Amino acid sequence: MAQESTIRTKSLYVNPERRILVMNLNEQYFTGVNELVDSDEFKELVTLYLKTDNLFNTYEDYRNLTADQFIKMTKRILAHDETVFANLDRQILLSCYEDAYTYFRNFLRVTVTDGMNQVLVNSFLDIDDRLNDLFRTCYRTLTDEVRGRRVNRYRQISSASNAALLTKHHQWPIPAGYEALDKINFIDTAMVRPPLMMHTPSNKREGVFSPVTENPVKKFARQKGEWYCYPAKIGTSIAYIYFHEDFMVSGLSLTNLFAMAHDYEVEGRKPDLILFFGLDKTEGDVSHYFYDEANDIWVGEVPNTVKTTYFGYMKKMCLTLHNLHQIKQGKLPIHGSMVRIAFANGKTKNVVFFGDSGAGKSESLEALQEIADEQIVDMETIFDDMGSFTIDGDKVYAQGTETGAFVRLDDLSSAVAFNNMDRGIYLNPELKNARVIIPVTSIENVIAHHHVDMWVYANNYDAEVGIHQFENETAAKEVFVAGKRKALGTTDESGMTTTFFANPFGPVQEPELTQPIIDDVFKKFFDAGIYVGEIYTHLGYDRSAEALHDSARAMLKVLMEL
Known part of the structure; x- marks a missing residue:
């Protein structure tokens, strides 16, 4: 669920508890460093950072720094104003800026672009690359100025985003009662920058999934927030997996596990399976499934709770729906x-x-x-x-x-792990039951x-x-x-x-x-x-x-x- 510190604007969604940050590039796209630092989005992120146990607060010169003061100081440094350093220790200030940068990069950062035209499809990756270049330029210019010299060693890391989605609207035969799904865009193309390290508050799955007598689609019609649909090919089944933005970690993990259906496999086709992942409330706050016999669709529901942030819930609910569909077919x-x-x-x-x-x-x-x-x-x-x-x-x-394969890092040999490191999506790599998803x-x-x-x-x-x-x-x-x-x-x-x-x-x-x-x-x-x-x-x-x-x-x- 959204917390008090959650940020939601037209172009930005941040959930600090889930360590998720989503940027809507249709609403805001930065083309210059000054535009970035002057933006409302930048101020929102600075405000959020300064509310944490940040490094600035450990030094008297920066204690109780406001977002406006932070941004004013940053602008002066970017403008090559040397007077800003008159009473400041450059090394301490550099460490503080590094702390802020690390805080931002500890989020799963995803850019989302909506559109149907071919020009956008072809330039989708370039758009995200340019945004990363801009964020790196901002960081490097700022730290070089604070340091007082240019560095001679660079790490070309992902500064703005470590994943990007291109979404589209698709026409498909929506059954009566499912009309609320028409407003949800499908993921058409996904990009991740591996090795992708992601973290979730939960790291273990509990219990089994049980049937309910009411179709979960009735609950979905009352949901708020942004939702996305991942059209998955689970074996021979077509599944429309709807997930709330709070579960972007699980949604992105799907890209390494289940093949994504192409637009020609989605347009005009009713799915075999539908999953709603992140509903405000389910019966007993646990996961369930429902068989819509009239439309021959298996429908799953998973609540928006801390424990369901573990990817095993999404994977296993998808497989449960698929397997029930298989059994119904005599497989x-x-x-x-x-x-x-x-x-x-x-x-x-x-x-x-x-x-x-x-x-x-x-x-x-x-x-x-x-x-x-x-x-x-x-x-x-x-x-x-x-x-x-x-x-x-x-x-x-x-x-x-x-x-793909969803395997425990503990049981993975070093040879297999290192051979696939640059393609993997890693979940809670520092914890027991750490997992990696590899194609x-x-x-x-x-x-x-x-x-x-x-x-x-x-x-x-x-x-x-x-x-x-x-x-x-x-x-x-x-x-x-x-x-x-x-x-x-x-x-x-x-x-x-x-x-x-x-x-x-x-x-x-x-x-x-x-x-x-x-x-x-x-x-x-x-x-x-x-x-x-x-x-x-x-x-x-x-x-x-x-x-x-x-x-x-x-x-x-x-x-x-x-």
Whole structure:
């Protein structure tokens, strides 16, 4: 929710609690340093900064400095007025200006431009680049004057913004009752300047999502503030994800996780899924979903609370809606990852890892990459966290959902982390359960029909090492459906837990609809002689990298013999 210190003008929105700053370039665009420093927006930011525990207040010469005094002093320095330094210590003043600059740069700073003409589309990035150049020029001119000399080492950092959005209005068949959505622009193009470090007050997800009897769109019609729509391709589903500006961190994070639908995929199309993220109030202030049967749309709602600032809420609600849509279509949602391994002998094998959060799906993939030797030519990730099985006659094929991966920094090897650093969006990197979102594959690869050679349950709770094949579908289903794991603290759970089919995002909500699909899939796998087993990841036992590597080696040996 907006706090007392929140700034809202036509061209500027600042929420200090969420560390979000949004600049509307249609309302205000600066072309010169003097114009910037003279602006109402600059004064608003200075006023906000001076209310904090800032460095100026620690020195007697600057204590109780007003915004007008700050700006007057800044103008004199920019005008090369040397008399301003007569009674001031340059080094102290330089440190104070650096403090103010750092305060500003600690916000997620996003520029937004609305428009439909092709000229604007083509110059969108240039417009944002020029604004960053202007802010850098202002900072460098000011600090050089205070220092009394020009520096001879520069860091070309993002001064004005670290992300930019181009938004457009789209025509689509809005059902009766959804008319309030017509005023919300779609994100047409997004730009981030990686590595992008973002912070949220919350760093953990709690609970599961439950159904409600009232369509959340009725609440959305009463909402205030700016909203944006991210048109996402979640597997084969089209989702319109509406988020309040307070959740710009999560909204931008979507760009590295779900492919953005193009305008020709949005114009004239009703979505399969709609999510409202940041409603003023929901039932019990928790997250819910609703199935609009008349329009065949799954609708989700997430409240505007501190705890829902964690990106896991947005990701998992999107996947819950998608999975419920999949179940309705007779497809089986899989909480897992899939990799295609190309061997030097010409064989390729597709492996699906299965399990709940923290079981070791992504870690098993990474272990395979780390122990790969000359026997392996290539390893390609098909999906990292969620997919689905579709039955086609006697065969079962797999598809994914995300084009990116949302992974814990704690469990990411230094090689993988550094190789992807310049493409990543980092969330709370200094905290426990720190995450990074990195691009992995293309949407075309995600939604292709992939055959399955091996399906393994990620067992993180037993002390064994290696891999084990189930003798029959009854034994396999007992393990897969029970969904046992030792929770690692990525949610509010701890210790040994069980989740129906290891998937609290769809199957848990609709177990009766899911069970027949589970039975059919297992029967098809065993009838076809597909390897169904479990890999011992050790992550809930002693988190031994050596043990996980040994299990990965055992898996590769089996794959070579299939």
